Amino acid sequence: QQKVQQSPESLTVSEGAMASLNCTFSDGTSNNFRWYRQHSAKGLEVLVSIFSDGEKEEGRFTAHLNRANLHVSLHIREPQPSDSAVYLCAVSIYNQGKLIFGQGTKLSIKP
Amino acid sequence: DPKIIQKPKYLVAVTGSEKILICEQYLGHNAMYWYRQSAKKPLEFMFSYSYQKLMDNQTASSRFQPQSSKKNHLDLQITALKPDDSATYFCASSPGTPGNTLYFGEGSRLIVV
Numbered sequence: 001q002q003k004v005q006q007s008p009e010s011l012t013v014s015e016g017a018m019a020s021l022n023c024t025f026s027d028g029t030s031n032n033f034r035w036y037r038q039h040s041a042k043g044l045e046v047l048v049s050i051f052s053d054g055e056k057e058e059g060r061f062t063a064h065l066n067r068a069n070l071h072v073s074l075h076i077r078e079p080q081p082s083d084s085a086v087y088l089c090a091v092s093i094y095n096q097g098k099l100i101f102g103q104g105t106k107l108s109i110k111p
Numbered sequence: 112d113p114k115i116i117q118k119p120k121y122l123v124a125v126t127g128s129e130k131i132l133i134c135e136q137y138l139g140h141n142a143m144y145w146y147r148q149s150a151k152k153p154l155e156f157m158f159s160y161s162y163q164k165l166m167d168n169q170t171a172s173s174r175f176q177p178q179s180s181k182k183n184h185l186d187l188q189i190t191a192l193k194p195d196d197s198a199t200y201f202c203a204s205s206p207g208t209p210g211n212t213l214y215f216g217e218g219s220r221l222i223v224v
Contacts, residue, residue, distance in 0.1 A: 043215045043216050098144070100153075
């Protein structure tokens with residue numbers, strides 16, 4: 001059974017400083033990794049999807065995947081107060097449509 | 112405009128009653144899903160449908176029954192409600208192929224008293 005763990009549980013970063021979030025997963029056959037964010041009482045917004053080792057950039061959001069270490073990270077460049085939200089790591093296994101989510105990292109950006 | 116519409120947004124129900132959560136998507140997708148987010152738990156997969164057929168069911172209880180009357184609809188009927196069913200229920204859709212990105216609605220928050 002795939003397990004997804006995120007760290008830290010919460011993170012406060014000053015506006016303009018880099019924010020880095022981590023996610024580890026247990027099943028090395030996973031092949032799809034996505035980062036979503038959830039503003040309070042809202043739906044989920046997909047930020048970046050990554051399928052192979054290395055880096056994938058979408059605007060200010062960059063994901064890094066290292067399958068050997070069972071680790072995927074998200075880096076947010078020049079975060080703004082509007083980026084304050086819960087960030088969710090989601091992992092899926094080849095040929096399965098469902099996603100397994102981590103418990104989330106609550107990110108707060110201080111002006 | 113939201114492309115995945117969930118109704119109602121908030122719902123209070125009495126223990127033992129039955130409710131239906133509505134989901135419609137206007138993205139032209141062929142696959143639809145239900146997920147549940149309970150307090151202090153990760154978002155949890157419940158069901159997936161593709162072309163109106165059940166593909167995967169991770170919900171142990173038969174009290175939860177998805178209903179797909181049209182390709183862009185996937186409602187969730189919950190019977191004999193319990194306080195533990197209190198959660199936010201999210202509907203999602205994807206183009207259809209496993210591995211595609213899932214897009215989520217804003218959720219229906221259910222409180223069972």
